[in-house]
Amino acid sequence: MRVLAMLDGTLTDPDAPHIRVDDLGLMRGDGIFETILAVDGRPRELGAHLDRLARSAAMTDIPLPDRAAWERAVQAVLDNWPADGEMALKLVCTRGVDGGDGTPTGFALGMEIGERVRAQRRDGISVVTLERGIDPGLADRAPWLLLGAKTISYAINMAAQREAERRGADDVVFTASDGSLLEGPTSTLVVASGRTLRTPPAQLGILPGTTQAALFRGAERAGWATKVEPLRVPDLRAADGVFLVSSVRRITRVHTLDGERLTDSADLHAELVGYYESEY
Ligand code: PLP
Incomplete structure (x- = not known):
């Protein structure tokens, strides 16, 4: 249709x-x-x-x-x-x-x-970290690279998702050359620890997410703190929950990172979905 x-x-x-x-x-x-x-x-x-x-x-x-x-x-x-x-x-x-x-x-x-997206929202996803080949200052230094613009040149993003599938995972979190975390090929990374949500800054050359912004608004209304700051892989392992969020996938929880199971965040996921939905 x-x-x-x-x-x-x-x-x-x-x-x-x-x-x-x-x-x-x-x-x-x-x-x-x-x-x-x-x-x-x-x-x-x-x-x-x-x-x-x-x-x-x-x-x-x-x-x-x-x-x-x-x-x-x-x-x-x-x-x-x-x-x-x-x-x-x-x-x-x-x-x-x-x-x-x-x-x-x-x-x-x-x-x-599609059904695949619906199943991922329900069951969560496994992700792998993959290099994006950019450093944190590149977006400012080289605006002609269009980092953070939503262009239709998504061949790299789609290739990264196929690489994830080859590695037996569902999706990707891109990393910068200094190891800081960026975003998914079609989603924003959100990490929950205690009653704080964190996401990497758009200045790294990633897309400012509308779903992440809505989730943060809803969570703040419920008394959570929100932070936009650089994150690294150990932050994901230490977190109470890791999520990839986007307009189409809404709030999807990450249950496995680079082959290792993360803390079970099923209950936390339901809570965050509630904050996000409370915006509509
Ligand atoms: N980052 C990238 C690269 C995307 O393509 C998308 C959405 O497709 C997002 C983040 C999430 O943006 P939004 O929540 O506005 O859909």
Whole structure:
């Protein structure tokens, strides 16, 4: 089940071809995107996602169509989604066609959320740490590397997930060259110790997560402390709970790290899910 809307709010057939072969998104991976969770027709963190799309556009110099156009397309998909329950709503914007007039290509696509993700939310996941090949100062030193922009060039992220599967794990936590922890290929790392939640700083060259922000808000309301600070592998082993969070996976607990079982965090997971859901 998929619903596709263009930026003028018109619906169009998701099975028909729409992207030209000379689109720079296709030819060079030159574009940006967002994935938003909608539940029972209501998008979560839409404002934060549109802000982040604008930030990615600024970082990549893509002339982003105005916010009203994205809101129109989002509404068209939501209005025409034929079921209750969840949807992953993808907003994509590329630099447009090679040698064209500079008009970006943009659309909003609603998709179902697969059984694999649902099972991982329920049962937890095993992860491996993999090197990302960046050092903590690189994002500031070399902005042209677009670290922390949500570009559609996700081939490395997907390759890392395949490497995890080859190693018998479900997912990845990337590490920087100094050993500090970064993020998952499609998720933010959150660590719980006592009544404190921690996540690595976006300045390391990672994406500022909308789900992590919502979880932190909910947990703070419940009296928890939250910290944004560098983390290392021993912090994960010492923690009461380790989680990968994202719009689509929501709050997923990590039960195994590099082949070793972590502290059982099933109860803590349920508590954090409650804080996150209390935001909606
Ligand atoms: N980090 C990366 C690299 C991602 O691709 C994503 C989401 O897809 C996230 C973090 C989590 O972001 P959010 O919670 O806003 O979905």
